[in-house]
Amino acid sequence: MPHPGLELRNLSFDFGPWSLRASLTAEPGHVTAVLGASGAGKSTLLALAAGFERPDAGQVRVHGETVTNLPPARRPVATLFQEHNLFAHLTAFQNVALGLDPGLRLTEDQRRCATAALSRVGLDGKESRLPRALSGGERQRVAIARTLVMRRPVLLLDEPFAALGPSLRRNMLDLVDGFRRDQGMTVVMVTHDPADARRIAESAAFMHDGRILSSGPTAELLDNPRIPELADYLGVPHTP
């Protein structure tokens, strides 16, 4: 049996009176959604996976390898945030190039690679634009292009499209899903909108107050909420 793409095993993390206790398994090459209200701990879960936070106990594994004690740069994980994904004073091209070399010293191959990545997200001809000259959707496309050139097998989405309109958001989700299929990436996305999960995620987990209360195939989880918290969250009657 192949290793899971991302495995969070018995993670434990305390922040004051608030605590997180969670385990999550994301199938390789699949999209897994983490749903829940704000404050449920979704972003903290991703921060633990990416290494921005260290768990008090438990393990983080990527493709079977334990990365719990590695710094973010040495984990095979890339993250897209809701905002501040780009450096405001660097061009679109430079922002992508950071994924290839954090000192921006590029070989000719790397330059071609960055240009190609921008082209793949549909930003031909906008290489030299600064982020303020791009629309909100275009800015996130630049960030996606950077995660493409980083070639990390796991992509974490921390609600990067939440601020976009419904149609644009669907386009972006499809774009990410396409790359997932092309490159065989494992994607874990945090969202508070069940429609996002239904659109691209095969499986989903529901988080509430630092705990994963329920998980399974997305449709099954959302169609028949087995626990009252999830039913409340979805605003549907509770099906026992």
Place this chain on the structure above:
Amino acid sequence: MSRIITVLLLVLTTSLTTGTARTEPLTIYTYDSFVSDWGPGPEVQKRFEVRCGCETEWVAVGDAASLLTRLRLEGAAGNADVVLGLDTNLMTEAVESGVVSEHGLGQMDFDLPITWDDPVFVPFDYGYFAVIYDSEVLAEPPASLADLVSGGSGPDFIIQDPRTSTPGLGLMLWVRTVYGDDAAAAWEDLSSRLLTVTQGWSEAYGLFLEGEAPMVLSYTTSPAYHQMVEETDRYKAAMFPEGHYMQIEVAAIAASTDQPDLARDFLSFIGTPEFQNVIPTTNWMYPAVDPGDALPSVFRELPTPEISLLLEPDAVAVHRSDWIREWQEALSR
């Protein structure tokens, strides 16, 4: 809250106005060191108050050259009855700016190196400016003014500001009389060894005694203090063949006085032995009237300059501000 503010305002208005209460005694403006505990002030005050049966208030306003500025700034509204401590260099300007008035005492007798018959000012002591050096630090003092000026980065020297201090003004005029129109260049040469320029004589001499510099501008009579009080020959005056600039310190009735008679009494008191005998061992200057045997022998043994220099008060009045600007400019280079 409004009551608090009312009380606050009341306190403020009273405390702001009581700061400058007027009193009736004879007010004498003078320089700092004159009224210091070891200066002539306390003894002179005691003797005069006994004599006149009145009270005196002594106001110290920094060094002597600030006296003139202070009188000019205060104008007729000032409190001064007597001003004590100007010198010949400032006499004409003081008269021209109308801050002093004639004493009307007639001819008085003095034992000065020059004859004295001024209708406004009464001299109370005199002396010669000199570079005083610490012989334990400096074995070979400058042999002449030229030696001092062109000594390059020799030992440090502390002087006073001619705008505030009569010794500072004296040195400026000393350099002027010796160097003439080359004075600016001389000051530029000298500036490299000036540790600092103080506002008054007291500060400069204090720094010198604390060992901040081995040379200070003072008087040929300053070593007398160290010989008599401290019984040491350590501090000496460097005698210069170019001559030494002379200072005659004077007093006058302030134009702003409202007690001219009492002020006149004080001026005539200056010429008496009661006043004059205090001067040598407190102000460490030659008294304006030779007290004979009352003058400590140390004063008779002090070296006196072979040439004494003094500019006419009128000449100083005409050029002083230009020369000060020239001095400022040379030293700011």
Place this chain on the structure above:
Amino acid sequence: MMVGHRTRLWPGLAALAASPGLAILAIATLLAASPGMGPAGPGSGFDSYIWRVLGFTLVQAGLSTILSLAFALPLTRALARRPVFPGRSLMVKLFGLPLVLPVIVAVFGITAVWGHNGAISNALEAMGLPGLSPLYGLSGILIAHTFFNMPLGVRLLLPVWDSIPGETWRLAGQLGMNSWQIFRLIEFPRLMAAVPGVAMLIFLLCFSSFTVVLVLGGGPRATTLEVAIWQALRLDFDIDRAVALALLQVSACLIAGILFYRLSRTPISAPTEERQVVRPDAASRFGLLADIVWLTAGFLWVMAPLVAITVSGLAGPVADVLGRANIWAAAGRSAAVGVSAGFLALIIGLMLATTARDLAVRSRRSRLADWLEIAGSQTLIVSPVVLGAGLFLLLFPRVPVFDWALPLAALVNGLVTLPYVLRLVGPVLRRTAEHHDRLCAGIGLSGISRFRIVEWPALRRPAATAMALASALATGDLTAIVLFGLDPDTTLALLLYSALGSYRMDQAAVIALLLVATCLSVFIVIEGLGRAASRIGTS
């Protein structure tokens, strides 16, 4: 315009008559007395001495700015890189102290540490090494200016780091940036936006520095325009020169002020991160060592003079100095000048802020409102010495200026501290209007009762703090009183100046500590009034 609320212009206009009205009057007086129109012929005051003074003023201000920033930048970076260590918040608070410490007291503290007979020099001599040379001229001025402005720089630059979003640090971590790349790609661009404004402000403050140069400048070689104005007025009584210097000072500050206005951008508001994000380069051992060195150096730099003030004050001839009646009279006058100045600043500030509020919130003329508040804060351009010199020439010789020394000092200080009041009460007034105008109009609450019920409860704390700050600053001020005061025992600051001037360091130590205590008492009492009023209001 919103219904039910008129925009009242008269309070603002009346306040403008005081500031900048008086400043404009002062400059007009200077212009009327300027050498170009005087009997001595055009430009007679502008000789090469003046240009040399200008040169020195520029050089010392430039060097002070460079040194302050060269110290502040790595120190701020170290502070930002170590968001959690014991004593960090204490240290940030400590860096606020030099801004409120009376300048003359700080100068004493610096002399006690760095002077010829100071702690460092004595320690060196005890080890058989040569001691420090006397603290005159440029070196003394630079040390003092760095003491004041390095902490100011830290306080102004720290928000630049705080404004970097957590995502940026996470991204930097994921991309594997090293410390140098972080500096080049994240910190440097932000600093480029903030540093010019901060540098200009420090330059302006050093350019107009008076007390430091008055005490530590040694003679004509180390004189700035501000001190030269004072010398021309009080030492030479050379009005031509004073006027020429003052006009030069105002012009230079105006240019610098315009540059400052153009260079300073509105600070980026810090995003609210619940948790401190750890920088990816915080773990490096060399970085940790460097940070410890910078933090220690910064701490000692600011702390040493403060300790020296306390220790030498307590070790000085306390009983002897405090036994003198004139000391307590001087302390009383210092406090009286301080409280009057604070009260004046509060009244003018409230009037100005009320009209600015009306314009911004009710007439939707926020640009005009901003200009109103900028006009009230003109004292960075028209320095207290220039203001004082102008008032001096306006009044002299018609009015016995020196008999009015204390009220004049209070007036000048009231105008100088006005910006602090505006900064503290302005936003509160605007906020209450934004929140409550509709409600008040709805229930017909207006006039005095509205002020009592709506504005005053929100205002009394910041108003008390503003007055307390202004009063404390004015209590320790030397600039105005040295211009108008004649007797050295007029105020404590003047007494301290004359003790320092005659090198009576042991007495200076006690007076310095007493002055600090007086300023502190003034601050605590006035701020306490605000609290007491608060309690009465809520009961």
